Amino acid sequence: MPTEETAPVAFTLSGPGTPLRELLRSLWSSRTLIGVLARKDFFVRYRRTRLGLVWAIALPLIQAVVLTVVFSNLVPGGRGSQADPHTPYSVFVFAGMVPWSFFSSAFLAGATAVVDGANLAQRIYFPRMVLPLVAVTTAIFPLVATLLVLLAMIVGLGPGLGLSTLWVLPGIALGVLLCLALSLVFSAAQVYLRDLRFAVSSGMTVLFYLTPVIYPVSRVPHELRLLVELLPAAGPVELFRRAVGSADAGLWRSVVASLVWIVVAGAAGLALHSKRDRVLADLL
Amino acid sequence: MTASIQLSGVSKRYRKYDDHARVGGVLGQLFTRTERSWFTALSDVDLDVQPGESLGVIGRNGAGKSTLLQMLCGVTAPTSGRVTVRGRVAPLISVGVGFHPEMTGRENVYVNGTILGLTRPEIDRRFDAIVEFSELSSFIDTPVKFYSSGMFVRLGFAVAVEARPDVLLVDEVLAVGDFAFQVRCFERMNEIRSTGTTIVVVSHNMNSIRGFCDRGVVLDRGRVAHDGTTFDAIACYYDLAGKELVAGEDGSGGGHVELVSYALQDDEGRGVTHQESGRTTTCSLTVRADMPVASPFLWVGIENAQGQAVYSEARMNHPMPGIAAGEVVSYDVQFPADLPSGNYTIGVTLRALTGAGESALLVTAPRQSFYVTGRPHVHGTADLRATFTRRSS
Structure with a gap:
């Protein structure tokens, strides 16, 4: 509201960056904006579709069904490859698919969020970090939907709900933080290096098979195990496995590895955004 | 404050x-050499x-x-x-x-x-x-x-x-x-x-x-x-836009037409800031060109205090004889101040035809304002001096 007194300084621009403290403060005051934009992006996606939100669940579900069928019937030794034979293979696969599909959709959208948000970013200021945060937040809606399907499978097919089911919560937290951290770095870097869009989507295809999503780490040759366990998404995937009672021995190594990824990527992302916040829009 | x-x-x-294509044809769009400049x-x-x-x-x-x-x-x-x-x-x-x-x-x-x-x-x-x-x-x-x-x-x-x-x-x-x-x-x-x-x-x-x-x-x-x-x-903007036309794209070359003097005068040759409605008013401008100018013509515009154009005319279809390099020429624009009471501003520019329907600005005389004492009970934007007669049929 304009008043007779002097309005507070909205911003002072004297260089390409915004000091980290100031950036975080204005990020905090943009929290409503992030929520509103994420909700809009998610619900608008299914506007004018007949099936609407069903699509949010359908895609990972179909993928999980296909993989389950292929691996349990066509690939020799596929069935029974889960760490704990009491966990049905379909539940085992879907428990990996839920965090993976979140990771892949959130990170893919987050990594290109600043470039894709050019229309908004060039016309009005908010910390540019808001855009990758919105992309990751948007992906939480389908995550919740697929999680409900997973819970239904746990109840219907086994091993049944229990205290250990709660392991999905740290799994989600780890997955969200991981996507936020990676999206921060890539969203800023992609403005300068447009190749990253394609590098990231190719990388995700490779990572899908390298990360123990559809197989347990125990099936990986010994010398490669450590590599697989230390991949960024291994932590959340393994925590989800723990929730269906089928975790690998290297669970905590994977969790720590994910935490390291979060800290390193998060710090790099914050530094990059803080340094270039006010000029990222120039190159859009 | x-x-x-x-x-x-x-x-x-x-x-x-x-981006410059490295190879010819369609592939040129893929293989480019990027030149960076500020x-x-x-x-x-x-x-x-x-x-x-x-x-x-x-x-x-x-x-x-x-x-x-x-x-x-x-x-x-x-x-x-x-x-x-x-x-x-x-x-x-x-x-x-x-x-x-x-x-x-x-x-x-x-x-x-x-x-x-x-x-x-x-x-x-x-x-x-x-x-x-x-x-x-x-x-x-x-x-x-x-x-x-x-x-x-x-x-x-x-x-x-x-x-x-x-x-x-x-x-x-x-x-x-x-x-x-x-x-x-x-x-x-x-x-x-x-x-x-x-x-x-x-x-x-x-x-x-x-x-x-x-x-x-x-x-x-x-x-x-x-x-x-x-x-x-706004005057400055038009001025710049005109100079640009004369000077050419790169901002160099071309010549210069200089305004030597400019005055707004009444019918006895005295400078005016105050004029009575209907009196003849003259804008005189003298210019010196350091390049030859072909087909110069004048533009005049009068605005009232509300910013409304009362009158303007571009004499594009009646260009004057050309100006030789170094020549000093004077122009007069004369009009009857048939206006209601109020403040007015007048602008005069000298332009040159550059092509079919196109012209370039040579000189803008500074806008002058003058006050008109109109005839009583006359209102509006112009005093058309209607005649009122009675005819018996």
Whole structure:
């Protein structure tokens, strides 16, 4: 509201960056904006579709069904490859698919969020970090939907709900933080290096098979195990496995590895955004 | 009072990329050699705008207007210098930023309001006013993809204005709305200006700049060429635009026509600032050209105090004999001051035909103002000296 007194300084621009403290403060005051934009992006996606939100669940579900069928019937030794034979293979696969599909959709959208948000970013200021945060937040809606399907499978097919089911919560937290951290770095870097869009989507295809999503780490040759366990998404995937009672021995190594990824990527992302916040829009 | 917008020594350079094909044919689009160079959008701009001021920014395409607006939005930072903006900024640069075509007007108001920094309860409180101003009450639950461009702009403008910003940035967008809506927009902008909102208008429409802004800044190739009254700013803008035409694209070459003297005189050859209605008035201008000029012609324009053109004429179809290099020539423009009482300004320019229907500005005589004492009971924009007779049939 304009008043007779002097309005507070909205911003002072004297260089390409915004000091980290100031950036975080204005990020905090943009929290409503992030929520509103994420909700809009998610619900608008299914506007004018007949099936609407069903699509949010359908895609990972179909993928999980296909993989389950292929691996349990066509690939020799596929069935029974889960760490704990009491966990049905379909539940085992879907428990990996839920965090993976979140990771892949959130990170893919987050990594290109600043470039894709050019229309908004060039016309009005908010910390540019808001855009990758919105992309990751948007992906939480389908995550919740697929999680409900997973819970239904746990109840219907086994091993049944229990205290250990709660392991999905740290799994989600780890997955969200991981996507936020990676999206921060890539969203800023992609403005300068447009190749990253394609590098990231190719990388995700490779990572899908390298990360123990559809197989347990125990099936990986010994010398490669450590590599697989230390991949960024291994932590959340393994925590989800723990929730269906089928975790690998290297669970905590994977969790720590994910935490390291979060800290390193998060710090790099914050530094990059803080340094270039006010000029990222120039190159859009 | 503290300025609501402060720019000191602001320069902005952009990295420019030029792609050159490495190979011929279609493949040339894939294999390119990129040449990088710098180009300066703004250089050393100083500008202070006080709360409640309305500033018009004019300049040719590429003069730096958009860069300036982007800085005022906070979207881009200067390469050197400092920009400080106080209070909440609402950009009307392409209204309805973030409007989603599939969402209804109502939903878009909430999203757009949040983008402009309003909280949900704030939007709730202002929602009715927004709908009322935009006159879209029967369309508010329709997806905006069904809106006409005018409706779109109306809604966007209503949200931006009802956000009660401290700084409102207005681009050409208002040109989309119809006349009645534009009038209401300017009225509304005047209202919020009187409560202390600073308004910056960027436009090529000199009428809206003249009608609304009390200060004008002309940008020319990234520099402030003029900062003062709107009237002078517009004169400066036309002046620059004309020079450009004579000088040619690269800004060099061409010649120069210099104004030696200029006077507004009455029928006895005395300088006038005050004239009686109907008396002959003469504008005399003397110029010296240091290049030969073919087909020069004169333009005269008279405006009243409301900024309305009372009369203007370009004598394109009646060019004068050419001017030789180094020659000094005088021209007289004579007219009867058949005008009602009031203040008037007169402008005279000398132009040259450059092609079919095209001309270049050679010299602008400074605008002069003069007062006319009209005949009693005569009102309007011109005194046509009607005769009133009675005929008996």
